Amino acid sequence: MKEFPPKWIVTLLRFFFKPELWESIEGDLYELYSHEVGKLGTRRAKWRYLVNSLAFFRYHRLRQYSKTRNQMDLFKNYLKVSIRDIRRHRVFSGINLFGLVTGFTVLLLITQYTLFETGFDQFNDQYDRIYRVINDRYQNGEQVQHGAITYPTIGPTLAKDYPEIETYTRLFIGGRNYLHSNNEQFLIQGNLYADEHFFEVFDYEILEGSREDALNESASIVLSESYASRLLQSDEQLHDLIGHEVIVNDWDFPCKITAIMKDMPAQSHLQTDVLISYKTFIRLAGDGADNSWQWSDYYHYIVLSEGTDMAGFSQKLEQFGDKYFENGEVSGAEEKFSLQPLGEVHLDPAMEYEYATVTDGQYVWLILLVAIVIMLIAWINYINLTTSRALERAKEVGVRKALGAFRKQIFGQFLTESVILNVMALLMSFVLVVVLQPVFSDLSGLPLSLSLFVTSSVFGLPFPIIFGLVFIAIMVIIGIYPARLISRFKPQDVVKGKYSLVGDLVNMRKFLVISQFTAALILISCSVAVYRQIEFMRSQDLGMDMTNNLVMYGPDLTDFDSVYISRFESFRSELMSKPMVQSVTSAGRLFGDKMPRSFMFRSSADPEQNDITSNWLPVDHGFTKQFAIDVLAGRSFDRSDYHTNGGRVNTAMINEAGLSQFGFDTKEEAIGAKVLMADRNREYRIVGVVSNFHQRSLKENIEPIIFFPFYDNSHYISVKYTSGMEELVIKASNEIFTKFYPGNYFDYFFMEDHFDANYQSDEQVGMISAGLTVIAIILAILGLYGLVLITLLKKTKEVGIRKVLGANLAELLALFGSQFMLLIGAAALLGVPISYWIISAFLRDYSYSTGVEWWVILTAAFGIIMMCVLTVLLQTNRITRNNPVESLRYE
């Protein structure tokens, strides 16, 4: 229980009121509070106490009762002088204010972004105790997978073996499905199959129906509010849907709606409108979905009981894989299991087979760092400009001191000035943030809102408090430095005109300018490097040609029956009869997608029959031709390879990268060899070897792939068309698709767009960092401009005299410009190696990169130097070109 009334209130009251009133005020407030506790409850009474206390502070009363009337007057004087000073020096105040406002605005917007990205899943009560089970797989000592998927038995077995696990939930990710309600059909864009513990682990809000029983039974279905409202008949309410029966796809049993949940929050790593009970999935897929140690597409989350020692538990978990998987005998790979805290799921891009929406956490922190750097540049400008002008204020300080001001008071005065400027800037940037909010949300593509500031918490404290504390702390720090310096002037020296800048001030300023420009240089070279890397990846030959490919979803509502392939062939030839269509093909995955993988391949070239890990990809006979992938040996698939009964398919192709994996020394050796899928007991004869291509972005290596000649009603259909004929090809595809596959949705997109989604986050980061870099450079240059201006103003007379004595423009420029150029030179020397280091660290993540390009860094350094030269030149030029008579008259 905290002390009541809070001490600070009492202190505040006592500071402002005469001692003889203290008891009366405090007593009355307390009495009122104790009355109101009974009537309104403690919480509201406390709140009222606060309001009542603050109501005591009225302007005229402060004047009447303040025991420190003198201080108030002095404070008013400080304010007046500060405001006069701000108005008199419009250029400097402008630079300061502009810098601070920009800095705060950027910082606030980026903070909002950071809060959004780092606050995922925190709406869960058990947030700190929820972990996702992740699964690493090894073969022959090498890691072959680091993934979020694992076997359906893992959750239940873990829960049985380890009492620390309070509860767990098991998920399977559904694909596109169709829901039929009241003879209407609705598309499900990916549902989740979730077991009965789902709502014990996650706190998604239930609006209608029972939370406890929602997913208990087979054929139970939970809908999101927005999805459910689309199902409503005109006179129905949401709760009327509870118990309503719907049909999903062509399942031979109806599903019952058991609950309606609120739409999943934007900050949830799981996103779906439809949850179907896991038991339904077992019914559809077979008991393996419940008890297989080989099926491996399942996601598990566990809740550890409070106070579990994580380190100890992780250690125990290491035994688990060996115990149940017998060193790879069971699943073809050695299995290791570990836990990923829920808070990391959204920020870890390294996980394979990730279902969650993921942002690279490194990027998020990087962007925040850049925003902080911008804020620092603005603050450095403030410190530099204020201290440089200290001499101007020296006389004021001298007079004040001569009139009896203490050093402490002078100190207070200058601190006040810093506070005024900072608070003003902060208020203005709040307004700006409100204005820019929609633009920023639009740019980032995230549902950001100002309420994030209020609702977020950092280190367990509400964000506004943290922000306020940091703001005050920094404001005081940056105010203290100039204030200390200025308050140190001695009146006798000032009056005699014998004052000069203290040595450490000059050094400090040099240091600050150097760090500003070092930071600016690093920002420029890094954002150019990011841009170059993205360009590089875009311009690389991917080993295939996916341009001008329209993709449609397969006819997944049409049965895959004995006539499926022949129907597809007629569909293909009818499409190809259209003039703008060049070819048509269907494949299980698209470029840019992760392919399915098996750990239990074996090769006839390996006498020991070791398990081999490889991707596999079902394609049809048009694949290699349509995407311009070379067949290096043997042949591509042809029609004879296909069969509607998958068990009778017995041919395969392999890519170049797979040759050594499967033990073939040459391409020719592979032809005719056998590939075995041990877990399915099938054998395939290799008929062709195809050239390597980049299945995914250039971030990834080229991996081994085995191609199988399979068709399926869920396979994507790609249509290669003549460039520029997009509209026609969409129309034709729609018509012919609907004609051959009535009842299916026609939905399309373009292959290139799909592939480019892989680069989206890089591009986003590139864009944001480019924008921030421009801002940082503007601020740094502005600061330099101010500094040059001050220095030259002080030397106006000197310039005049030198000119009278015959100095020419170039000499003056050299004299005054050189000190700044030295600083910038030092910044360049410092910035270049740091940039090199950062860029090489960034590029290490990419399998295919430009390498560190020296010219980028050097050009950036050169650019910065040129910009500074220009700034100095313009300023110096202006003053030195003045008529010496005028500058000598200058006072």
Added chain:
Amino acid sequence: MKGTNIGELEELVLLVVANLFDNAYGIGVKQEIEEKCNRSITISTVHNVLQRLQEKDYLESRYSDPAPERGGKRKLLFRVTPSGQSALENSRSMRESLWKTIPKVAFER
């Protein structure tokens, strides 16, 4: 200071202090006003008016003994001074004379 006139709220508080006699402190005055006049008033306003009246010399104050319900704090008790009394009387007689000279037709409809 704006002369020795008293405002409407000041008059009200002065009357309430006179009414309460020996229990006229902040909360007491506040509650009395809320009960008798059916208007709400904040404690800070009450204090404000009491202080102003004391400065005008219409009220005098002393501290009571410490009271437990106030967290051990004493009450600042107010009492109307003779000049306060005459200010009240002035105001009253001024009103009454004004009332008396209202012509009867003024309120007729």
